[in-house]
Amino acid sequence: MVLNPRAYLRVYQCMATELIDWDGAYREEGIFVGPPPWNIGEPQPAFMRLINQGRIHGDVLDAGCGHAELSLTLAAKGHIVVGVDLSRAAVDTATATAKSRGIVNATFLCADITSLTGFDGPSQR
Ligand SMILES: C[S@@+](CC[C@H](N)C(=O)[O-])C[C@H]1O[C@@H](n2cnc3c(N)ncnc32)[C@H](O)[C@@H]1O
Numbered sequence: 001m002v003l004n005p006r007a008y009l010r011v012y013q014c015m016a017t018e019l020i021d022w023d024g025a026y027r028e029e030g031i032f033v034g035p036p037p038w039n040i041g042e043p044q045p046a047f048m049r050l051i052n053q054g055r056i057h058g059d060v061l062d063a064g065c066g067h068a069e070l071s072l073t074l075a076a077k078g079h080i081v082v083g084v085d086l087s088r089a090a091v092d093t094a095t096a097t098a099k100s101r102g103i104v105n106a107t108f109l110c111a112d113i114t115s116l117t118g119f120d121g122p123s124q125r
Pocket residue numbers: 011022023038039040043044063064065066067068069070084085086087090111112113114
């Protein structure tokens with residue numbers, strides 16, 4: 001699935017002005033009707049290309065992981081992954097999805113990637 005250009009623009013505008021209520025978007029109570037448009041059920045196309053080209057190596061920090069299809073895809077390939085997101089709703093969904101898929105090498109944390117306040121390392125949940 002490819003994002004509608006208008007949806008991309010809306011996301012970009014919101015990110016640029018730091019006005020978006022990320023948690024509200026995941027709870028479907030925010031600016032979008034239904035799920036946020038970046039939830040496409042798989043990693044974003046640019047990352048899929050990198051994965052398919054074998055260009056991702058080692059442990060991964062997925063900053064702003066959201067529902068974490070990128071983290072989960074990489075973890076399923078054997079990478080140790082830490083996903084960080086501001087949204088508690090997104091982190092809870094990512095954690096539940098990892099559990100339902102039997103993925104144990106991905107950890108998800110609710111934190112601000114601009115400061116990582118409250119982040120004491122991947123052992124913290
Ligand atoms: C456009 S979404 C992309 C989500 C995910 N990477 C994906 O491809 O589906 C941007 C994500 O960054 C998160 N985010 C924005 N600012 C953040 C910050 N300062 N610290 C942590 N996460 C942040 C949002 O909550 C949101 O989940």
